[in-house]
Each structure stands twice: as C-alpha cells, then as structure tokens.
Amino acid sequence: MNSDDLGLFAQVASSGSISRAAMELGADQSTVSRRIGLLEAELGVRLFHRSGRGVSLTERGQQLLVYANAVTQTLNEAHQGMRDSAEQGPARLCIAAQPTIARILFGSLGHALKARYPLTQVRFIEGLASQVLGRLSDGEVDIAILYLPEHPGALQFDLLLSEEIHLITPIDYPLQGDSVSVRDLGDIPLILPSTHHGLRVMVETLAARYGFSPNIALECDGSISITKRLVLANCGCTVLPSAAVIEEVAAGRLKSFRLENPEIRRNVAMVWPKNRVSPDGLWAVTQIIRQRTAELVSRGDWPDAVLHVAGDSL
Incomplete structure (x- = not known):
C-alpha cells in the first residue's frame, strides 16, 4: 500500500x-x-x-x-x-567571480537576486582564479563565475559565453591596424600573471602551439586594475578581454588589438566542485545568472561576447 x-x-x-x-x-x-x-x-x-x-x-x-x-x-x-x-531561496548565498566578470555582472545580478529572494543574504567576492577556486573548494563560495581553466579538473561547470581576447597596449605603442597575429606575440613585451593563473597558461599554451617564446616584461599577480596601470605607465603590454578595458580604450588611454590567425576566445562558465551537495535554490540562481548574462550581451554591455547555446561543445 x-x-x-x-x-x-x-x-x-x-x-x-x-x-x-x-x-x-x-x-x-x-x-x-x-x-x-x-x-x-x-x-x-x-x-x-x-x-x-x-x-x-x-x-x-x-x-x-x-x-x-x-x-x-x-x-x-x-x-x-x-x-x-x-x-524564499537559500538563507545565504555566496557568489565569486574574477574581476572583469564581477565588474560587468555583479551590479545587475545583485538587483535580480534581491528582487527574487529578498530574504536571502547575498555575498559577492571578487578575486583571481586561484583565490576563487580555493574558496570554492573550501565551501566558502557556493558558485563561481570564471574564465574556464584550460584543464577544469575536479570542477563541474555550465558554460555561459565566450569572449575575444585582445592585445592591450599603451596608446603610443608602435603597432598598425586593429589586429595582430598570435605568432607575433613573441615580439611584444607582455605583463602577465605568474604561471598558475589563466592568462599566463593561455599565452604559454599558444606559444607552444604556434612556435614562439613569450616575452615576459613583468609578472603581476595583482588585480586587473594594477595590470592596466602598468600598461598605462608603458611598462609593457598585456592580453585581456576587451570588456576589461572598454573605458580606457574609449577614453583614448589604451589601445586594443584583436588577436587573429587564429581568433582567441575564452569561455566564461558557472563553476562548482564535483561531489558537492548544492544548497537549496542553486539551480534557480543559475538561471538568474544566465538570464542576466544574456541581457548584458544583448545590450552590448559585454563586448565581443557570444552566448553559449545549450548543446554546443567546447
């Protein structure tokens, strides 16, 4: 019975x-x-x-x-x-993101989450990938929004979008046109994070694939803001999503060159550890994140971004 x-x-x-x-x-x-x-x-x-x-x-x-x-x-x-x-949603919710993603997404996402779950205590964390992944592993962060690592390892993820990576230079750097070949990166002094960070791994992977040696002018494990200040001070160039420098390029303080032959894109994904029991309401939260991301891309507030379509492969 x-x-x-x-x-x-x-x-x-x-x-x-x-x-x-x-x-x-x-x-x-x-x-x-x-x-x-x-x-x-x-x-x-x-x-x-x-x-x-x-x-x-x-x-x-x-x-x-x-x-x-x-x-x-x-x-x-x-x-x-x-x-x-x-x-009602979860009692507490902690979302972390890398600086460029946080700058674009957190404001819009904060309004959406408070409107949907007024009783939920929402906490945002901004940090470098290694910092965010450490907090995610420790259980401090419920969900992270990151540039997907080259080797995701013990992470499960849901792709949101991909965006172009550009070469960012001082305004008077002697390059012509609006693009640069990936193979020419070996001739350009770069400011990059140390080896355990995503952009450095990406450049070194490209170097091995296309036969050049990275010219590392400086290593900087600080925020994107510090890296941009170093470029502004003519200490070298860097590679970043165009969304990270949209204000500086618009103001004529920095120059942005599209990487080509091939075009270089990075995937942005919602990430959480495998074998972690998800807090109540997390699926609904991911849908809010996806909806807000789509709105930002459609309005042009996330430049050079292409939304991921469910079912597409990496």
Whole structure:
C-alpha cells in the first residue's frame, strides 16, 4: 500500500462510484476496480459495499479513510512547504567571480537576486582564479563565475559565453591596424600573471602551439586594475578581454588589438566542485545568472561576447 493507493481509494469513497471515480481520475474503470480489489486483498478487509447504485464504505473502509485523508494532508503540506522554501531561496548565498566578470555582472545580478529572494543574504567576492577556486573548494563560495581553466579538473561547470581576447597596449605603442597575429606575440613585451593563473597558461599554451617564446616584461599577480596601470605607465603590454578595458580604450588611454590567425576566445562558465551537495535554490540562481548574462550581451554591455547555446561543445 502506498500514497497512490490511498489517493485512489479516497477518490472512490468521495465519488461513491468506481466508474465515476475512474472518469474523474482519467483512468480506465477496470483498472480502478482491479486496484481497489488488490488493496482489499493486501489489507485482508472489505473496504466497500458494492451495489447497482455504486459503492459505500464499510466500517473498515471508514477507518482507512481517516488515514488516507491524513496522508493526503501531510503530502499537501510537504509539497507546499517545499514550494515555499524554494520561493524564499537559500538563507545565504555566496557568489565569486574574477574581476572583469564581477565588474560587468555583479551590479545587475545583485538587483535580480534581491528582487527574487529578498530574504536571502547575498555575498559577492571578487578575486583571481586561484583565490576563487580555493574558496570554492573550501565551501566558502557556493558558485563561481570564471574564465574556464584550460584543464577544469575536479570542477563541474555550465558554460555561459565566450569572449575575444585582445592585445592591450599603451596608446603610443608602435603597432598598425586593429589586429595582430598570435605568432607575433613573441615580439611584444607582455605583463602577465605568474604561471598558475589563466592568462599566463593561455599565452604559454599558444606559444607552444604556434612556435614562439613569450616575452615576459613583468609578472603581476595583482588585480586587473594594477595590470592596466602598468600598461598605462608603458611598462609593457598585456592580453585581456576587451570588456576589461572598454573605458580606457574609449577614453583614448589604451589601445586594443584583436588577436587573429587564429581568433582567441575564452569561455566564461558557472563553476562548482564535483561531489558537492548544492544548497537549496542553486539551480534557480543559475538561471538568474544566465538570464542576466544574456541581457548584458544583448545590450552590448559585454563586448565581443557570444552566448553559449545549450548543446554546443567546447
């Protein structure tokens, strides 16, 4: 006997007729009759008096109806309780992102999350990839939005978009046109993070693939803001998404060159550890993140970005 059996039994009791109950349930009359017979056989009691006018409860049937109604009420309360909990969202939510992503997304996302989950304590963290991944692994961060590492390893992820990577130079750096070949990066002094950060790994991977040696002018493991200041001070060039320097390029303080032959893109993804129990409401939060990302791309606020379409491969 299970809740479905009790629900069927209660429906027959309410309808006073097996045929009417079958019609109300959208089931075949013979199926309903057979299931009631199986329930009576399992319990070893007669639940209904049957006549040409329909059915009526026996004394044992009336006793079972009390239990059936109690089970139905409990299930309804559980269903409503779970829905209410999902509507309220998690009690606390911590989202981390790398600086460029955080600058573009956090403002819009903050408004959306507070509108959807006014009772949730939302916390945003900005940091370098290694810092964010460490906090994610420690359980401090619920979900991270990152440039997907070359080797995701023990991460599970959901792709959001890809965006172009550009060569960023001082305004007076002697390059012509609006693009530069990837193979020419070996001739350009670069300011990059140390080897355990994503952009450095990306450049070194390109160097190995296309046969050049990176010319590392400076290593900088600080924020993107510090890297941009070093470029502004003519200490070298760097590679960044164009979204990271949109204001400086628009103001004529820095120059941006598209990397080509081939075009270089990085994937942005929502990331969390494998084998981690997700907090309640996390799936709904990811949908809000995806929706806000799509809106930013469609408005042009995330330049050179292409949304990932579900089913596309990396």
